[in-house]
Amino acid sequence: MVPSVQYLSKAIIDVLTYFGWTYVSILASSDDTLPSVMDEFKKEASRHKICFASSTILCYKDNFIQIIKNLQSYPKAQVLVLFVNLQDLEDLLNEAHELNAFFIWVVSTPWKVPINILKKYNQSVGPIIIIQMRSYPLQRLNEHFQAKMKADSYTIMNLHREHQIPPSPKIMFAVNAAYAIAYALRDMYNATCPNVSSDCLVRNRETFMTVLTNTRFNAPFILSDVQYTVGFDRNDNGLALYDIFTIQENNGSLHFQHIGSWANKLTLNTSQILWEDNMVPKSHCSKTCGEHEMKITDQGNPCCWDCVKCDQDEVLINNLTCKKCDPGFQPNIDHNNCSELPLVYIQWGDGLAIGSVCISCLGILSTIFVVGVLVWNNNTPIVKASGREFCYILLSGVLLLYIMTFFFIAQPSVVICSLRHLGLATSFSICYSALLTKTNRITRIFTSVKKGIAQPRCINLVSQLSICLALVTCQLMGLSIWLIVDPAEVTESISLDNKYRILKCRAGDMMILFSLLYDVLLILLCTAYAFKTRKYPENFNEAKCIGFTMYTTCIIWLAFLPISYVTFNYPKVQVPTLCASVSLCAFVILGGVFVPKLYIIFYHPEKNLKSHQWWKGVSHVDSSHGTTGEVFQSH
Template identity: 25%
Template sequence: KIFLMTIIYILIIWEFQNAKTMIFAIEEINNNSNLLPGVSLGYKMYDACTSIHLSIKRALAPLNEPGEQPNQTCSRITPLHAVIGMSSTSYTQAVASVFQPFQIPQISYFSTCGCLSDKTKYPTLLRTVSSDFHQSRALAQLVKYFGWNWVGTVRTDNDYGNDGVAAFAQAAQEEGICIEYSVAITNGMTRQNYIKLITLIKQASAKVVLAFLPAVDMKAFLDQLVLENATGLQWVGNLSWMTKRLPVNIEYFKILGGAIGMALPNAIIPGLREYLLNVNPYRDAYSKEFWETTFACSLNTTDSLKVNKCTGSENLRNVNSEYTDEKEFRVPNCIYKAVYAVAHALHNLYTCKTDAISFLNFTTMYGDHVYFDVNGDPEPRYEIINWQQGEGGLIKYVTVGTYDPSSPQGQQIKMNNVPKSVCTESCVPGTRKAARKGQPVCCFDCIPCAEDEINALYCLPCPPDYKPNDQRNKCILKDIEFLSFGEIMGSLLVVISLFGACITMFIILVFFYYRDTPVVRANNSEISFLLLFSLSLCFLCSLTFIGQPSDWSCMLRHTAFGITFALCISCILAKTIVVLMAFRATLPGNNIMKWFGPSQQRLSVASFTLMQVLICLLWLILSPPFPYKNFKYYKERIILECDLGSSVAFYSVLGYIGFLSAICFILAFLARNLPDNFNEAKFITFSMLIFCAVWISFIPAYISSPGKYTVAVEIFAILASSFGLLFCIFAPKCYVIIFKPYKNTKKHLMGKMPSKSLMSATNLVSNGNNVYFSVT
């Protein structure tokens, strides 16, 4: 014979029902030849009297009793194999502290605190009721289902209430629900404490209140709510009190009428109701007290103080109470599963089934599948209960939906169809209520909200960084747009930029390899190499315009562009001046080039570039570019771009480049009729034509392009002008150097002379890397 132990509160009617259910399950198992054949389950039942100290004392009782004496000496074995109970978290924790050192398993049938899932603290504890972690999330989804996003909470000040509301708060935040206040009910609260708490609830703007309380605490709280006439609130309840039958009191329904919340799934256990109805009032003191409480009479014939006498033959079938209501066998179902869990575990031990799956899975007599997860918890499933008024002032618990966390997201709450009776249908998303003049508040018109507004009770504008979702009931972040490396346009521009830089490097290598040939020497090789270097920087500076704008990238992209192009045009201007001076020296013996020799050329390039550097420094010091969120172009997305900071500085940079380009173009144009074999001015003229055409067309395109296309236009202008300069100036020379080497001679360069010129001969005089002409 194997003993089980249960610790419950016998004095409460539903706990008497729980005790009878456990006895029913044990007797059913003992009569089942397929489960534990040849073995009988016994039990010892203790009354904890709603006291933690008594709970611990009752738990120690079977451990201190003499056990069976086996043949071995100095050994004592207790027949206790499992504990079933308790129905409250605090008491379950107390009992667990006693039995855990002895590795005696404990199965709770109604302790729901999420804290009990911690196997490091409660390694031998299991339960047949779901953790409040799942219940709290279910309550948050239920509140969201009805569109209540402004609520208050009431809890008990212990692990059960604090952990439950904390889990609800976390889930509520994920669902976009805000909590206005959270108050706690403590043990031994005075009337004044209750008044202060209820006054806070009544004065709060939130009219939906979640009460996460045990049934006993909720009953005491409800009595205080009645005294304070706290009506007009929508209550949301946890499973501890949602299905606890209250005495017939119309005042209770005024307070809690319409309450909605979670409840354990009900089950029809064959034979249980008949067993509960078969109570012998003379069997024990508990049955006697239950009988007297149920029929409001006395079984003691010598008690002259009680008018009503019990005969013992009263019929429980005529009593309408929670004890006999087969539709409310929710907690008894958990007790029934707890007893069978112990029985199946023992059966598997006796039949040598040691795998975990066999120990944690079984099917009840009425076909309900039971299993425990790694935390010792069952599958979380709930029914949604609504308090409605029944006959005779009783509160009727109506199942209006279910919660199943295994369903897809958004379909976990399933509500039954409820008949509608409305003056005006609820406003669709994107509209708000507008009262009709002279009509009740239930009749209203639906006025469309603005495009950037959502509707709750009113049309509320979304913050600048947000936009309404498709349902128009929540603000979501807008998409951010900028020219990124990952998109096709950004990647293509990166490839073109790197391609231009590579071509430039290739030309540098060609010029360096053929640096001693006439074509390279005759084209002022020092300035040519500097020009090629600046062109490679022009190609690479376009990369700074791609990617998410930041403080540094915004400052770098415009200043790098301005300085590199100023250097580039300065080099071309220096080359143009050299060519023009060399071929315009018409008087014999005129050595004008001594005034613009290598030193003067370097100084001119440095001076022209330094002027642009100074403009950029003033720009960065006084009003630098910075990242900017542009909300103007599109309402549904944000354009992240670089604000110029100072438009005057930006156009000064462009204007200075334009000024240098104009001078360079004019001088090159004047020298366009120089000898064909050495007509550097003609190439410069064509390059500056392309350069000016690109940047003149850039201005209207830049102004009219929206968003990231503005940046793309600027990059295109940089690349197009850079390619124009590169190909017009250096492509003909590379062609001669690589494909026409026979033309790369001093004789060929001096082969053609203008017939009308006064020059009789032209001598090419080389001075280092710089070349000029002297006329004789």
């Protein structure tokens, strides 16, 4: 009927767990079965991750002062779990008081703690919690015992009066055992052999044991206001019921204060416990790790660990492990899971994008205005002398450069990526092919004049347009073949600082830079021809304008290409920078080549007359190439 010591271990563990005490010291007396009880507790506590700073079996020759000092060497283990007899408990409390030692005393005893322990306990040594098996006085048995003693001899009566022998708490279990057997016999007899002699019970011992372990009844001879069920658990042990007490002071005297009980689960009234500063003392080896910190445990003692903070790019997947997020992911705010990096690409609502679009729209309107003016003055000498067809080709290229801004700001897709790849390089090639054709023609004409050679070949309109078209076609065919071999795709790359994903065309930026190499060649050739014509007669104004345009363009490109490469991983900076650079190149062409013409048309219309001396040489050659006539007249 006495509960197994396993229940006592579970009750103590539940108390320790309730208060968060995971690091304790254990003491056990060497007598009786207390060392084995301590071993059973240690096994059960280890399964609940409760660790032990020290584990000591007390012998009668031990120096308790040294034992207390040894316990004090583990300041983080504030809790002492005691499986000790009354004498050892008194000695430990006395020595702790002498050494001014402070502990949380968890005393376990299968039977009732005597009242005289109150005389040995001093509150300065720390709070004490007592876990003891519940027992009740058997009033009718005590009355029977007293009557029996009176009927016995005088000697026995005097012995009882002298020593005041209290009833043993074990009597309750003996009485319960007798009743359990009686109930089991009755139930078995009624079920198996009610009409047969009681000998049948002897022949069914196994059946009797089964009936006995299933017996349940209210305990006899206990107070009327207490319900206590007698029975057995699945392991045929008696049901456990423990009372939990603490010692408190009231009106200057100490007394036992009932604070809870345990019957397969813990019930505590913590308001009855008077902690110092109203704070539950701590007894654990290591502090609780903070946010984003993992435990590095001592392999020999899982209750002791160091806290190490995870790196910023790591998440805490459990208390013991930090893990770096996969590429394209980042820790969330709580650093307990990985989330996808934000997807970044230039959007229409971004400030830089709005600025780029405004610049582009201004350029488009300016180009349309220039085209309108030239068309309105299409048959005037200044338009005809500039080569009307080349003017319109050049303006179409400039218009495409402004339009490219919209393709670069649009969200990347297969179509957009293809148009970016084809459009930018082709737009530049249209502009610089037209300028290269014009400067080459001027150079060849002046060279032939200096050498006294007849008019050079391929300077008429059809030949010049064919050369310009061939230069543009080379660029367009190369880009088309490239796209067929390596089609455009939309991909996601990760920024260098691994803070965001970049939505972009696959290899788009580097592909665009490579595709511009052809345009760089056109720019260099055009600049070289413009440089060669820098000393030609002053009245040949267009060569000087083209020269100024190409010098400025070279400066822009020297800045544009490095900036585009450096901002490769920053799309919200790179794209507006690219758009601004492209628009600036278009403005340079528009301003350098066409503003002088507009100036004459609007402010000096008298110079835009065929009879004016500046245009005297126009009649000597094709009217669409009046500059050629100018050259011949100058020489």
